[in-house]
Amino acid sequence: MARASNLPLQVPSIKRDFPIFERTIHDKPLVYLDSAATSQKPRAVIDAEADFYGRYNANVHRAIYELGEEATREYEGARERIAGFVRAKSPNEIVFTKSTTEAINLVAYGIGVKGRIREGDEIVGTVLEHHSNHVPWHFVKEHRGAVLKYVDIDDDGRLRMEAYDELLTKRTKIVTVAHASNVLGTINDVREIAKRAHEVGAVCVVDAAQSVPHLPVDVQALGCDYLAFSGHKMLGPTGIGVLYGREDVLAETEPLLGGGEMIREVHLGTSTWTDVPFRFEGGTPNIAGAIGLGAAVDYLAKLGMDAVRRHEIELTAYALEALGGLDGVRVYGPRDAKARSGVVSFTMEAAHPHDIASILDVEGVCIRSGHHCAQPLMERLNVPATARASFYVYNDIEDTDRLVAGLRKVHEVFA
Amino acid sequence: MAASYAMYQEQILEHYKKPRHRGPLEGATHEARESNPLCGDDLTLRLRVEGSGRIEEARFEGQGCAISLASADMLAERIVGKGVGEAEVVSPRDVQAMLGIPLSAVREKCAVLALDVLRQALRRKAPGSGT
Numbered sequence: 001m002a003r004a005s006n007l008p009l010q011v012p013s014i015k016r017d018f019p020i021f022e023r024t025i026h027d028k029p030l031v032y033l034d035s036a037a038t039s040q041k042p043r044a045v046i047d048a049e050a051d052f053y054g055r056y057n058a059n060v061h062r063a064i065y066e067l068g069e070e071a072t073r074e075y076e077g078a079r080e081r082i083a084g085f086v087r088a089k090s091p092n093e094i095v096f097t098k099s100t101t102e103a104i105n106l107v108a109y110g111i112g113v114k115g116r117i118r119e120g121d122e123i124v125g126t127v128l129e130h131h132s133n134h135v136p137w138h139f140v141k142e143h144r145g146a147v148l149k150y151v152d153i154d155d156d157g158r159l160r161m162e163a164y165d166e167l168l169t170k171r172t173k174i175v176t177v178a179h180a181s182n183v184l185g186t187i188n189d190v191r192e193i194a195k196r197a198h199e200v201g202a203v204c205v206v207d208a209a210q211s212v213p214h215l216p217v218d219v220q221a222l223g224c225d226y227l228a229f230s231g232h233k234m235l236g237p238t239g240i241g242v243l244y245g246r247e248d249v250l251a252e253t254e255p256l257l258g259g260g261e262m263i264r265e266v267h268l269g270t271s272t273w274t275d276v277p278f279r280f281e282g283g284t285p286n287i288a289g290a291i292g293l294g295a296a297v298d299y300l301a302k303l304g305m306d307a308v309r310r311h312e313i314e315l316t317a318y319a320l321e322a323l324g325g326l327d328g329v330r331v332y333g334p335r336d337a338k339a340r341s342g343v344v345s346f347t348m349e350a351a352h353p354h355d356i357a358s359i360l361d362v363e364g365v366c367i368r369s370g371h372h373c374a375q376p377l378m379e380r381l382n383v384p385a386t387a388r389a390s391f392y393v394y395n396d397i398e399d400t401d402r403l404v405a406g407l408r409k410v411h412e413v414f415a
Numbered sequence: 416m417a418a419s420y421a422m423y424q425e426q427i428l429e430h431y432k433k434p435r436h437r438g439p440l441e442g443a444t445h446e447a448r449e450s451n452p453l454c455g456d457d458l459t460l461r462l463r464v465e466g467s468g469r470i471e472e473a474r475f476e477g478q479g480c481a482i483s484l485a486s487a488d489m490l491a492e493r494i495v496g497k498g499v500g501e502a503e504v505v506s507p508r509d510v511q512a513m514l515g516i517p518l519s520a521v522r523e524k525c526a527v528l529a530l531d532v533l534r535q536a537l538r539r540k541a542p543g544s545g546t
Contacts, residue, residue: 352480354454356527358424371455384455384478413423414432414481 003386008310009303012397017042017299018394028340031402036182036343036390037368038055038232041296045235048295049288052361055402060287061261061278075287078294085297086227087218088244095243095250095277096290100209101132102256103228103243104176106280107205108136110253111158111174119145123174124167124202126151126159126188127380128181131373133207137176137255147171153380157184157228157333164196172202179211179227183372183386185340187211194223203249205271210234213278214312216305225249231289235393236296240289243280250276257282300393308393312342314389319344321399326407328415332386348407350414353387359413363406365399423481427514431481436491440474444544447535448477456483459477460491460532461541468499477533479499480525481520487529488514494533505530 004065015021018040021030032040052074058067060075078089085092097103111117123137127150140146151163159177169172170176175197180187195202203225211217211236212227219227226249231240244251255262255273259282264272290357300308317337328349334340348356353369360367368388371378389403443461450457456479463472473491477484490510492503507527511518519525 352454352478354480354482354522355423358522368451375452378455383459413428 008307025364031399032366033367033389035392045292045295049292052288078290095280099241099243100228100230105136106256110254112140116256121173122147122171124149168200173194176205178207180341185343190222215309231293237289238294240286345386345388353385356387360406360409365406426515427485430485430488434488443541446541448515449532458532460536486526490529494505
């Protein structure tokens with residue numbers, strides 16, 4: 001079993017980069033196990049945002065003065081680094097949004113509601129999606145009469161890949177899937193799903209909110225058409241997200257927001273749009289957020305995403321074993337840590353997830369409880385809610401030990 | 416128990432672990448169900464109200480956290496034997512006072528779920544009650 005000394009990442013020195021770990025919670029050292037909801041921020045990210053506002057704040061792209069040029073250079077520099085981070089062919093394939101949610105809505109609107117989807121066209125999703133990859137497609141169903149179909153999971157929490165044999169037909173226009181489940185941790189075979197989508201002429205849309213922060217992602221190797229992720233789950237600021245789209249599919253995607261920044265010419269009653277990706281960035285963008293995300297990507301690249309992934313496998317394997325050994329605790333998702341991201345959902349016989357989270361809070365341990373914005377999956381698992389611990393680069397074995405000690409307290413109170 | 420576990424003091428755990436008003440109710444005249452999808456809490460409350468307007472019995476079923484289920488049990492206990500008019504005026508502040516603990520904004524929703532169900536039940540006849 002993993003020990004602190006042989007974890008791939010040097011957690012004590014990483015923790016020093018994150019100011020939040022200087023504080024205590026209820027007089028106890030902070031154990032943060034909710035990075036799947038939002039990650040903590042290293043000083044480099046906080047400084048990058050402050051630096052923009054403090055030293056070179058100006059609007060991007062059209063200012064004819066030094067400050068504006070600096071702001072534009074940093075904003076576009078962030079786009080380039082993010083493109084490199086996910087192995088996009090070009091920065092033009094990176095659209096800044098406010099979140100994964102907005103990115104998926106952009107696609108649902110741009111090819112669905114306002115795009116080429118017709119009545120009876122089919123969209124194939126899965127039962128393990130986050131609400132942000134369910135509801136935008138509900139809009140397409142309501143507005144265009146699209147038919148929604150879903151791939152189920154097996155008892156180990158993995159997608160029933162054979163379901164695609166039946167569900168994918170020439171009526172299928174969009175295939176959408178989470179790269180990693182925010183509840184079960186299951187890492188889905190996006191490369192295979194994208195290949196299958198293309199075989200029937202459909203596009204593949206990937207919710208990568210839980211994968212880009214935690215494992216090496218290569219959009220070209222995955223072969224997907226669109227891929228969405230959020231800055232705040234990968235050490236970056238809130239309010240900044242990314243839509244990757246292959247250049248040819250972005251060119252055929254209708255913009256979601258009309259306004260400044262996204263136009264070529266505007267006349268009374270008509271307008272034409274500027275090039276990809278700027279046509280999708282109507283309005284003054286979150287410049288500081290994009291620059292902060294650029295700094296987050298630099299930080300992660302320095303750690304190395306292979307090391308981040310190996311680190312989380314060690315932590316997850318340890319947690320699966322530790323939690324699995326507790327009386328009355330049920331753990332969900334694949335049993336093999338290598339098949340999942342650093343997310344461990346569980347329930348306890350004696351206590352509701354909210355009560356688990358309340359007791360752990362007293363112990364200084366932050367976990368999430370509830371439906372995790374995945375109500376269809378909760379229904380599928382037949383549980384009203386789960387508790388969830390999730391890991392990141394600043395977590396070590398001791399954090400799981402503190403979690404387990406807290407769960408013993410929960411048992412004391414409720415059993 | 417450490418002082419910091421105040422949220423789970425004896426009386427709340429007592430009502431949660433050994434509820435006196437949990438289970439089905441024969442001859443219910445009023446019934447309502449309310450859920451808090453955010454938490455996965457789901458409560459059904461049934462009342463048997465006499466012609467005079469006195470609440471003869473109140474029982475709840477469902478699932479939820481300790482706070483929501485203890486609130487439901489305490490609330491049922493409080494209204495049994497009271498008139499409908501008295502039950503109608505129970506406030507969220509009264510529920511907090513019954514629990515005897517301060518609750519965070521997030522957990523307050525758990526505590527008032529039972530009150531929401533009660534208010535609805537007072538206005539809604541049970542299916543097949545005929546009255």
